[in-house]
Amino acid sequence: MLLNCIDLYKTYHMGDTVVRALDGVSLRIDAGEFVAVMGPSGSGKSTLLHVLGLLDSPDRGVYELLGRDVARVSENDLAALRSRRLGFIFQQFMLLPRLTALENTALPVIYSGNGNGGRASPEDLLSEVGLADRMHHAPNKLSGGQQQRVAIARALMNRPSLILADEPTGNLDTASQNEIMSILQNLNARGITIVMVTHEEEVAERARRIIRMRDGHIISDDRKVPGRDFSQSAPGTASGESEGSGEIPRIGWKLVAREFREHVLQAVRALFANKVRTLLSVLGILIGVAAVIAMLALGQGAKASIETRLASMGSNLLVLRPGSRQSHGVALEAGSVTRFTTADAEEILGIPGVRRVSPSVTGRGQVAAGNLNWNTQITGVLPEYADMRAARPEVGRFFTADEEQSRAKVAVIGMTVVRELFGKVAERRADGGASPNPIGESVKINRVNFQVIGILPEKGATTWRDEDDRVAVPLSTAMKRLFGKEYVDNIDIEVSRAEDIPDVEEAVRRTIIKRHRLPPSLQESFQIRNMAELQETLTETSRTLSTLLASIAAISLLVGGIGIMNIMLVSVTERTREIGLRKALGARPRDILWQFLIEAVVVSVFGGLAGIFLGWLITVGMSKLAGWAAAVSPDAVFLAFGFSAAVGMIFGFWPARKAAALSPIDALRYE
Numbered sequence: 001m002l003l004n005c006i007d008l009y010k011t012y013h014m015g016d017t018v019v020r021a022l023d024g025v026s027l028r029i030d031a032g033e034f035v036a037v038m039g040p041s042g043s044g045k046s047t048l049l050h051v052l053g054l055l056d057s058p059d060r061g062v063y064e065l066l067g068r069d070v071a072r073v074s075e076n077d078l079a080a081l082r083s084r085r086l087g088f089i090f091q092q093f094m095l096l097p098r099l100t101a102l103e104n105t106a107l108p109v110i111y112s113g114n115g116n117g118g119r120a121s122p123e124d125l126l127s128e129v130g131l132a133d134r135m136h137h138a139p140n141k142l143s144g145g146q147q148q149r150v151a152i153a154r155a156l157m158n159r160p161s162l163i164l165a166d167e168p169t170g171n172l173d174t175a176s177q178n179e180i181m182s183i184l185q186n187l188n189a190r191g192i193t194i195v196m197v198t199h200e201e202e203v204a205e206r207a208r209r210i211i212r213m214r215d216g217h218i219i220s221d222d223r224k225v226p227g228r229d230f231s232q233s234a235p236g237t238a239s240g241e242s243e244g245s246g247e248i249p250r251i252g253w254k255l256v257a258r259e260f261r262e263h264v265l266q267a268v269r270a271l272f273a274n275k276v277r278t279l280l281s282v283l284g285i286l287i288g289v290a291a292v293i294a295m296l297a298l299g300q301g302a303k304a305s306i307e308t309r310l311a312s313m314g315s316n317l318l319v320l321r322p323g324s325r326q327s328h329g330v331a332l333e334a335g336s337v338t339r340f341t342t343a344d345a346e347e348i349l350g351i352p353g354v355r356r357v358s359p360s361v362t363g364r365g366q367v368a369a370g371n372l373n374w375n376t377q378i379t380g381v382l383p384e385y386a387d388m389r390a391a392r393p394e395v396g397r398f399f400t401a402d403e404e405q406s407r408a409k410v411a412v413i414g415m416t417v418v419r420e421l422f423g424k425v426a427e428r429r430a431d432g433g434a435s436p437n438p439i440g441e442s443v444k445i446n447r448v449n450f451q452v453i454g455i456l457p458e459k460g461a462t463t464w465r466d467e468d469d470r471v472a473v474p475l476s477t478a479m480k481r482l483f484g485k486e487y488v489d490n491i492d493i494e495v496s497r498a499e500d501i502p503d504v505e506e507a508v509r510r511t512i513i514k515r516h517r518l519p520p521s522l523q524e525s526f527q528i529r530n531m532a533e534l535q536e537t538l539t540e541t542s543r544t545l546s547t548l549l550a551s552i553a554a555i556s557l558l559v560g561g562i563g564i565m566n567i568m569l570v571s572v573t574e575r576t577r578e579i580g581l582r583k584a585l586g587a588r589p590r591d592i593l594w595q596f597l598i599e600a601v602v603v604s605v606f607g608g609l610a611g612i613f614l615g616w617l618i619t620v621g622m623s624k625l626a627g628w629a630a631a632v633s634p635d636a637v638f639l640a641f642g643f644s645a646a647v648g649m650i651f652g653f654w655p656a657r658k659a660a661a662l663s664p665i666d667a668l669r670y671e
Contacts, residue, residue: 009058079111113121357493438452
């Protein structure tokens with residue numbers, strides 16, 4: 001016995017109307033039979049066929065297929081039974097338009113999971129139904145009869161035990177009808193059980209058994225020819241395999257890899273079948289990823305620029321500055337209470353944790369060379385200043401301790417001063433021609449002759465100060481020969497380790513209070529600026545800026561993800577009948593889930609790759625045209641690409657899950 005139905009009931013509610021499609025139907029069909037089910041519209045014949053084909057389930061009653069009660073079978077095992085044991089022939093052919101006849105025929109293989117054995121060759125099947133010369137044609141290039149023959153070949157792909165045909169000749173002319181019926185009769189003669197729904201008497205007469213239905217009841221069951229038992233040789237029952245076994249082994253890496261590859265191919269074909277829609281989806285992700293790449297690059301460039309500026313300020317630095325006190329609401333001159341000397345600097349150098357100290361004096365001065373002059377900032381420092389403030393000249397040298405002690409008239413000048421006083425020289429150097437070097441040239445600073453011995457490294461300009469518009473001279477020279485100062489303006493203190501900065505800062509404070517005998521009321525008359533705190537603040541600001549820019553760009557990716565979800569929902573709606581067909585061919589819910597999820601991920605991946613390229617172009621454009629500091633980092637690329645793939649999975653999951661949850665019969669009936 002192939003199948004057995006006992007008291008099947010199926011009721012549909014159409015508004016206030018109750019339709020009893022099956023009303024206590026009992027039926028037994030043996031292997032090898034050719035059964036025609038007839039009846040007027042609404043008699044329940046199609047519902048019975050759908051129940052027999054595991055596309056629909058009865059409200060109550062018992063249906064046994066190959067000795068198994070299908071009510072006790074899991075959804076995955078039902079899919080396995082449809083794939084391995086059943087073959088469907090639909091009235092509307094149900095061929096996928098984007099696939100050729102050969103590919104449509106081979107479609108069940110994706111879900112069969114039974115390796116290379118137990119199934120026929122799609123080429124042989126198409127040849128068998130007379131389509132050897134049309135196998136590479138799309139369905140729209142085939143006649144109705146040819147399309148139905150493709151559907152028959154597809155139904156035979158996994159060598160089923162039972163073929164279910166729903167009005168297989170309903171849309172065909174007489175000649176095509178005869179061809180299809182001849183094919184079905186030949187298949188039955190080879191031992192394949194066929195259950196066919198039809199409303200045409202001449203078609204039903206080709207069957208060996210005719211069942212007539214009306215109002216959900218079987219009113220007659222006539223056998224024209226005694227049934228034959230093909231249970232020992234029915235196709236689909238391999239030697240050693242129980243008829244009751246409908247489960248298909250789906251384990252092993254090779255099988256998983258094959259299934260995944262097929263899902264990817266199906267997803268790519270579906271996407272290419274709707275090129276405009278796919279392009280719009282890709283465009284949403286592309287813009288988002290490009291925005292993330294460009295914004296992160298801009299933030300990274302800003303961070304690099306800030307780090308460069310911070311490096312020029314020196315590391316682990318404390319700056320001791322004289323303060324001022326308030327008198328009747330008026331702030332007095334800085335240093336009016338506490339003034340520092342070089343002796344203070346020597347005392348501070350002895351504090352544990354202090355590596356180097358450089359007192360300094362600052363003032364404005366007129367610098368002249370030849371017939372050119374320039375007003376700039378003059379800074380008197382010790383030789384240690386060069387390493388403490390990252391001011392070691394790239395051209396020439398810094399002055400030495402001997403030169404500082406002897407009040408030598410030597411100067412190290414910034415690039416802005418070089419351009420203003422040696423403009424023609426700088427221009428010729430930029431043009432690549434040979435030119436005299438400013439090193440060794442003589443300049444006058446406040447009418448005192450100095451020799452240029454080095455050029456300070458370029459540090460750029462901010463909105464409030466040009467770091468290259470300055471001249472550095474020995475501290476003793478500046479104090480005695482230029483400014484006539486007895487006190488220093490600042491003392492730069494370099495700490496050996498960053499973690500020692502708080503302790504050193506407190507030790508310096510105690511030292512100054514003790515040396516200058518400051519009472520409690522005047523202990524705030526000087527300042528100690530922690531450059532590490534400033535660096536940390538600027539770095540944190542840069543990090544916040546990068547995060548803000550990336551967050552803004554991520555919104556674009558989010559919008560792109562919502563676009564993917566909308567497109568996929570539309571795709572699920574448009575392809576509902578295709579989903580029903582795939583489930584009828586044996587697709588499990590997870591197969592449908594994976595196919596649609598892979599489509600969403602493919603869109604995201606292509607959009608991500610294109611977005612990375614576009615983001616790189618935008619970054620290069622910003623760097624070249626606007627002169628902005630921007631750099632694309634590998635981390636930004638991986639982040640944007642990974643986020644785009646995640647967006648595809650997250651926003652594609654709901655539409656994919658919705659598709660996977662569709663009932664086979666509801667999907668097939670969708671209009």
